[in-house]
Amino acid sequence: MNSDLNVKKDKSANIDRPNILFAISDDQSFPHASAYGEDWIKTPGFDKVAKEGILFTNAFSASPGCSPSRAAILTGLNTWQLEQAGTHDSEFPSKYKVFPEILENLGYKVGFTGKGWGPGNWKESERERNPAGKEYAEVYTKPLLKEVSNLDYAENFNQFLSEREKEEPFYFWFGSREPHRVYEKGSGIKSGKKLESVTVPGFLPDSPEVRSDLLDYALEIEYFDQQLLRMLTKLESIGELENTIIIVTSDNGMAFPYAKANANENGTHVPLAIRWGKKYKGGKTVEDLISLIDIAPTVLEAAYGKNFKEIMIDYPMEGKSLLNYFDQKLTNIEKREAVFMARERHSSSRWNNLTYPQRSIRTNEYLYIRNFKPERWPAGAPQKIGTDGRLEEMDGGYHDIDASPTLDYMITHQNDEQVALLFEKAVSKRPSEELYDIKNDPYCLNNLAENSKYQYVISGLRAKLGAYLMQTEDPRVTGNGDIYETYKRYSHIRSFPEPNWKNDSSRNAENAILKNQLNKID
Structure with missing residues (x-):
């Protein structure tokens, strides 16, 4: 943690401080969760958070790439306000404060597992650790899928919780490495999924090869969701579920042509659901425009309560807190005109x-x-x-498109009538x-x-x-x-x-x- 954080714990603390579990998948587009009606992807963990909290249908990442999007989430700032951290695989200057540092200074236990901020070199930025927090990566497993991480995300979360002092509030970043490429080719069909069940996005050609690739993508989303569900079950078993704000989203769009790495709808429109059982019992769908730079101020307002505005003087952010959506009496919510x-x-x-x-x-x-x-x-x-x-x-x-069976198919069939226009839009x-x-x-x-x-x-x-x-x-x-x-x-x-x-x-x-x-x- 940086030594220049100057928040006064005895003056700024919210007595009723909630825990925070932030779960972020890697390269998942809206609407790819069953809560949105996509029944070829089974996401009971995400669906539980959405049903018992708020489901957002118009959430957007600040950037269509991993590290700049994550830097924006951590700081509440636009990527162009972050110098090196606003581009891919560079540095993250330590002068930009991240919300885990601020929470830790307030007395939160902080940690992460999987993919935090990255790719990039935080060590060259004079930081002592990944901006997402203290890393937990001690427990490994042997997953059934060949191309998913062997890090046991849920067990590392359990390890984090076991080190927590009694009644100590916590923040934990669960950074899944799924559904980032590469996928195990054919794994979706092998799991029992059917080609005819897939909803093929209109920017991709409809072919068996593309449908199969989409099923492999769906299976990796489901792996992320299974780990999330294990974490939710753990919180419920220890009596912490209702006092934990659970935020589930993705860093950017799917790793397919004309999606990820494009500042358009397909590259930035992401899933988002937030649950805070103690404040709101759920059942709401919000269609308002939301930016993921809103996550940092949301978390900090929950932690600081009435002192939130004073804190924001020291840590100015472009994001806007979303906590008003949890106020059942409030009807005049200030909505974004644009993201x-x-x-x-x-x-x-x-x-x-x-x-x-x-x-x-x-x-x-x-x-x-x-x-x-x-x-x-x-x-x-x-x-x-x-x-x-x-x-x-x-x-x-075409290296700004992740290598994939879909890209291979589009290159091979680029002169076919069905593919030509879509290939042109992509490249x-x-x-x-x-x-x-x-x-x-x-x-x-x-x-x-x-x-x-x-x-x-x-x-x-x-x-x-x-x-x-x-x-x-x-x-x-x-x-x-x-x-x-x-x-x-x-x-x-x-x-x-x-x-x-x-x-x-x-x-x-x-x-x-x-x-x-x-x-x-x-």
Whole structure:
């Protein structure tokens, strides 16, 4: 824990402090839980939280990638407010306080198991531990599925609870590594699931290969849910279920083409359910727009009670507490008019590790996306340079899409009538602006940005997004956007052929930035 936290325990504590269990899956899209009516995915744990708490239908991650999304959850800030932590696989500057640190200073026992904040290098950020808390990873198991983690999440939670002092409030982050790729191919069918039961999202082709891949994905969601259910059962057995706030969500969308790593509906719309039995007995569905940056202030308001506003002076956040939704008497809840999303770098998928910068605004009716570098490939360059120095064709690119049977199928069948348009949406270069009518086009297939009938809509959303980015000092609009190209990536960096930019002056400017970046890395 950082030593400069200055919260006074004797003045700020909420006498009736709840416990917090935060459960986050890895790469799961809305509406992929049976509480939302998707009966080809069985999620009794999530369904219990939703039925006995609040089910949210319009929750969005701050970013469509793991580490920036998790950094935003931990801080209550937008990703562009977090420097290196706002991109993938970089650092997490210690000046950005995370809610587990604040809770620990209040007297909470804090811990996590599985995937906390990451991927990234928190040690280079002068932090003493993962921002999610103290790690619990002592107990392992032999799962039936080959590609799921062998970490026994639920037993590590039990280990955490066994170390807790009597009546000590706790916060625990259960970070499942599922349903992140790779999946055990064919495991869904092997488990007894049927191809015909699958609901294929409209941005994917409908084929047996894709349906089977979706069943494998569903099985990993169910594994996450089984671990969650074990934790809920444990809390009930020790009499702590009713005084524990249970939050279940995901960090970003599913690892399929045109979903994860895209600041659109498919990459950022996630499941969310919250239960606090002591305050609310459940049965509510909320359709209001919610951002996952709202999690941190929600947890802190629950912990600090009436002193919450004083604490927020020391720890300002862009997120808004969701606790008003648990007040059965309150009818005038201040609702968000919009949520905002962003992405920079995801995988190493372009020449010299270039980012693909996007910002987006989502209202109840529309999604507007600003692509700051439309000359770049959104899914990564279609070719890369192999270890032998040769250019690899076909399967050598698109590394911002996780390798999968679905991607393989779409590459192989990219010229088929059913696949061609969907493949183009997933991998082709995009215009600087995109506009989608979410009510009529939930899969973001028909870009209305050039449609004259929607110019009033797009101008309004463009202005709202721009104003918010300026207000929150996003480098992409304040004139220092290329700083993202200087943030070090700690994992492997692939080699790609140099782009052939039309504008030589633009190319030379980028070359200068990238040369500086590479010098720093070396």
